[in-house]
Amino acid sequence: MDKGEDFIVANDLSELVDGMNQLTGENLLNFEDVQRQIEARDREMDHKFTKDLQVTALRGARHYIGDKLIRVAPPHKILDPKNGPLIAVRLHIVSRKTLGGLQTNLNGQVLNSTGEPVPGLYAACEVSGFGGGGVHGYRALEGTFLGGCLFSGKVAGRAIAKATK
Numbered sequence: 001m002d003k004g005e006d007f008i009v010a011n012d013l014s015e016l017v018d019g020m021n022q023l024t025g026e027n028l029l030n031f032e033d034v035q036r037q038i039e040a041r042d043r044e045m046d047h048k049f050t051k052d053l054q055v056t057a058l059r060g061a062r063h064y065i066g067d068k069l070i071r072v073a074p075p076h077k078i079l080d081p082k083n084g085p086l087i088a089v090r091l092h093i094v095s096r097k098t099l100g101g102l103q104t105n106l107n108g109q110v111l112n113s114t115g116e117p118v119p120g121l122y123a124a125c126e127v128s129g130f131g132g133g134g135v136h137g138y139r140a141l142e143g144t145f146l147g148g149c150l151f152s153g154k155v156a157g158r159a160i161a162k163a164t165k
């Protein structure tokens with residue numbers, strides 16, 4: 001927070017919003033809009049039976065003992081000064097996963113638009129749909145990507161070795 005160029009730390013919301021607008025050089029944030037949204041969210045923290053889906057999800061997650069033990073900040077009101085200071089972080093959007101792009105056959109050969117193998121062209125891992133989806137289909141979870149990448153790399157490598165013998 002002291003050295004990061006994407007962090008704004010402030011004691012009140014107006015200072016925080018001004019800081020964020022200065023950081024980007026554009027007036028992207030409107031103070032009243034941000035204030036209204038955070039106050040609405042904070043208000044729900046007092047309601048045991050809130051219908052706010054985010055707060056409900058937060059509380060649901062807190063029932064899980066692992067989360068209770070490792071999370072350092074219990075759910076609280078953002079604008080309550082005793083929980084301060086306020087911290088804003090500028091986010092940089094990156095494409096984390098491609099989830100495919102090239103269609104291959106079971107030997108890792110890239111197929112053209114008519115479904116025929118393109119001679120000498122192989123693909124493995126994420127670009128061929130084996131990061132994420134792949135063998136795991138819709139049930140792919142975080143942490144299941146590298147396995148599919150290694151597997152498809154091995155299959156493609158074997159096919160290349162066989163074809164170039």
Ligand SMILES: Cc1cc2nc3c(=O)[nH]c(=O)nc-3n(C[C@H](O)[C@H](O)[C@H](O)COP(=O)(O)OP(=O)(O)OC[C@H]3O[C@@H](n4cnc5c(N)ncnc54)[C@H](O)[C@@H]3O)c2cc1C
Pocket residue numbers: 096097124125126127131132142143144145146147149
């Ligand atoms: C932050 C993060 C965390 C992750 N955590 C996990 C995890 O815990 N468990 C898990 O299973 N999976 C995880 N994954 C997913 C997994 O790491 C990726 O699916 C996997 O590494 C993809 O491997 P890849 O070889 O397909 O692509 P990459 O590893 O992206 O390799 C592609 C390579 O091609 C190079 N390249 C691109 N364009 C060109 C070009 N024109 N010429 C030459 N080279 C080029 C790139 O520089 C890069 O080195 C994570 C991914 C991210 C981003």
